[in-house]
Amino acid sequence: MTQVKKKPSKLKYNIIRFANFMKIFLRNKRAAFGLAIILFFTFIAICAPLLTPFDSLGNDPRFEGYIAAKYAAPAWLRGLPTWLGGNPYLSENFEVVKDAGAPVIGKELNMSELNPELTEIYFSNDIGYPFKVYGLRIEPKQGSLAVKYERDAGTKANGSKVYIYSNFHYPFMGNPSIIIGNVELLVNGSKKSETFPEVQWFIILVNNGDRNKPKNGSISLVVDNLKGLYVEDLYVAATVNLTEYFGTTFSTSKSAAWNWKGKGYNNWWEWLNGTSELAYHWDDLQWVVSGGSLTIKNSSDVLSSPYSSMYGENGVSSYYCFMNNTEICDPDLNYNGNKPDIISIKPWIQIKTNLTIESFSGNRTIFVESVEGFQKGDEIIIGIRGYEEIAVIDKVNTNENSITLLAPLVSDHGEGEPVIGKKQKLVLYDNLVLPPNSRQWILVKLVMKDIESAYSLKVDSVLSTTVFPGLKTEGTQVKYFPYPFDSRWADWGLLAWNVYRKVEYLDVPVEVRVFLGEAKQPFENMSTVFPIEGRLPVGFVVTKEGKIIIDKAFSGDAANGNWIISRTSKSTLTSLIQFSDPREVNNFFPSKPGDYVWGIEITFLDVGSSEKNVETVVYVDDFHLRLVGTSYGLLGTDQYGRDLLSQLLYGTRISLYIGLLVSILSVVIGLVVGLAAGYFGGLIDEFLMRTNDLLLVLPGLP
Known part of the structure; x- marks a missing residue:
């Protein structure tokens, strides 16, 4: 009995046909090479997020800020000989404290104490800077480094000085492009009150x-x-x-x-x-x-004052007096010589305008009747009394009469509600x-x-x-x-x-400075990078010794959780410890390669009474130094310091999408035109065919 051979399924048949086709196709080296290119770019287009940690613009979405210097060269140029175009004086990004979010003594940081019997340094798990640090690669972690000064009653007031620092070796022959530092400080302790006169x-x-x-x-x-x-x-x-x-x-x-x-x-x-x-x-x-x-006082009040002879008995029944003060009074508020006048x-005067459209919680832009007088960095009050909120201006648009805020609104505000400059x-x-x-x-x-x-x-x-x-x-x-x-x-x-009128001062105020210098120098001789006149946290001044003095507990801006921060605000990339002028940068790095120290000096000024127990605690968080290099990655960076390789990878995806879309549209349009020409015939067929011939004779785009 003859066995009938079973016919393969349609799917299996098509697979076999495709496999045979590919065997023939791949024998042609040029065809195989073309297919490999298509598959390579398809892989890049699909897997771009796996090939780079940056976004399509070449920014780092985790930390924001500089990836490297503007127009940074490819990093591999450092290894090429100069006769091939190499540059041994290029530098790369360098992070001094890699785990700045949880600073610990003995791990990456060291310490030195003047009076160790009065100071204690430990890691505090409960207290830490609560906001994200923009512009630096700092992983947010709970906790901070606590520096505590404590003296019992009856003990001599000596004060103390503490250095917290990190030694590092700078391995490059060239300068970094930008120096960016960061520190946050929170100060608390025992207090004394002082009341000022009215x-x-x-x-x-x-x-x-x-x-x-x-x-x-x-x-x-x-x-x-x-x-x-x-x-x-x-x-x-x-x-x-x-x-x-x-x-x-x-x-x-x-x-x-x-x-x-x-x-x-x-x-x-x-x-x-x-x-x-x-x-x-x-x-x-x-x-x-x-x-x-001004208040109104009668003549008997004024004439019984210590300086009654200024007024005399002139029949005036009442006087306008400055805050009930009978030395500054005037019967008629005119400059007519009835002294004093x-x-x-x-x-x-307040800068004031009104909202022109309703603004909602989460909005960062508000539209107002006029932006005249408002400036970037100003604090403004938005809303009616009892329901107002404070915001900080990031940008003023005079064309649209709009104000962009540093942080989103937290409440809804209706059309016509006031917008007032806080000052x-x-x-x-x-x-x-x-x-x-x-x-x-x-x-x-x-x-x-x-x-x-x-x-x-x-x-x-x-x-x-x-x-x-x-x-x-x-x-x-x-x-x-x-x-x-x-x-x-x-x-x-x-x-x-x-x-x-009333201030609570710390029993033991502190002075603080951040320094950077060669390891062979004493700490006292190293260059101060914070504070610098003109680059100061709001509300502080530089002392003669080049430090900021902190004499009140929780004295930082309330918007920053009362932390004193080395940035212009918690939501900005701009650091107060930032140097990009080549001359300034070179002064910080005279020896290349070389050994350097990045540190903070905390001085406890205990000059008060020894009759009470006193203590002051300084919490230090996110103490970090980043040296932005002049070279980066395989392709370098663009004019904004963004990674060019990431832009290329994501750009490949866009090019592939456009190519596929053009191919699909060409087939669809050609199919529709062909069907229309065949179905209608006659003049329509002739017109469509001649139009197609016209397109065929046009030269292709390069």
Whole structure:
């Protein structure tokens, strides 16, 4: 019986046919090579995320910031001989502290202590910087390095100094392109309280050092409430009528400027209030006061004051008085010589606009009626009272009247709700004129009723100004401003300053600096990289020794969780420890290759009473140094420091997609045109065929 051979299934038959076709196809080397290229690019297109950790633009989505220097060369050029185009002076990225998110002594960091019996260094699992660090490859981890200073009552106050540092070998012959550092500090400890007087005095010195030309301009105070949103508890009075007695000549000689000294007065306070033998001068002054600072008192209140002779009995029934103060009163608020005079009431000015469309939680851009006066970095108040929130401006778009915020909104805000600049301005003098080679003195009186008041003030003027405290309390002794060029008062010159009613200071304040230098140098001689004048956390100044002093607990910005950070804000890439100028970078790395030290110096200033237990703890987190190289990867970087290889891999995917799409569309369009030509025939067929012939004779794109 003859067996009938079973016919293979259709799928199996097609597979066999395809396999036979591929055997024939692959015998042609050119065809096989072409197929290999197609498969290679298909693999790259599909597997690009597996081949590079970066995104399609060449950025690192995990950390953001620089991948390498702008226009960095391929890293393999370092290994080529110079006659083949190699460059041995290229550098690569270098991370000094690789596990900065959890700093531990003995792992990557070392320590040195001046008085080890008073200090303790340990890892705190409970306290750590709670936000992501942008721009640096720091894995967020819970915990920080705690540096604790503790002294028992009855023990001598000595203070201490602690160095936390990392030794590293810089292996390259060339400089890095950029130096980027980071540190976050949180300070807490035992405290002492100090209450300041309700009334505080300051003196603004306005100079015109030009011997030939007069100068003029406005004098304003820019004020920010440090414990609230609005300027509600600060009252200001100012006068320029001290100039005759302080002196108008631009000279540092006491004979020229200390005029009232020759009249028997020891300081401006004595001249103003008088002595048992010398007259007072309240009646010589004309005052400018802030809006809302006046109260009405009757004539009996004024005439029973210590300076009642200023007013006399003139039939006036009531007086306008500055904050119930009977030395600064005026019956009619006119400049008519009924001394003393309140010559002007100045309103607090806020930059203000309104939302033009509703804004929702999560939005980073708000649209307003006008952006005039708003600037990048300004704090603004969005919303009606009781439902407002504070935001920081990242960008101002004048064309769209829009404001982009650093962080998204946390609440919804309706159309028409106010947008207000948090800082307020008080224009004391609209047009103060200074003759050539002259000076003007402005006496400013500040009144703060609320014991919790705290304000930041700054003089805003095109003129040259310096601020001096009018008086200073040292223990139980009050010292009055005698003369600004006396060396005892030289350090008091200010551009911006804070005023408080009550402050809790640390029993043991600390001074901090971050340094970088060659390992062969003593730590004290190494270059300070933080703080540097002009690159400071908000609210801090550089001491003469080049450090920041931290004298209050949790003194960092509340928006940063009260941490003091070495960045302009928690959501920015910009670091205060960042150097890209080739000359600056070269100064930090004089020897290449060489051994270097990256460290932080913490000084505990224990000079207080030994009668109580004191302690201060400094938490250090994300202490890191990144040296950005001048070479990177297989292909280098573009003008923004982004990886070119990643762009090529993801670009291959796009090219393949476009090629496939064009092929599919060509087949579909050709099929539709052919079917239409065959179905309709006649003129339509003739037209479509001639159009196709026209396309065929066009040269192909290169």
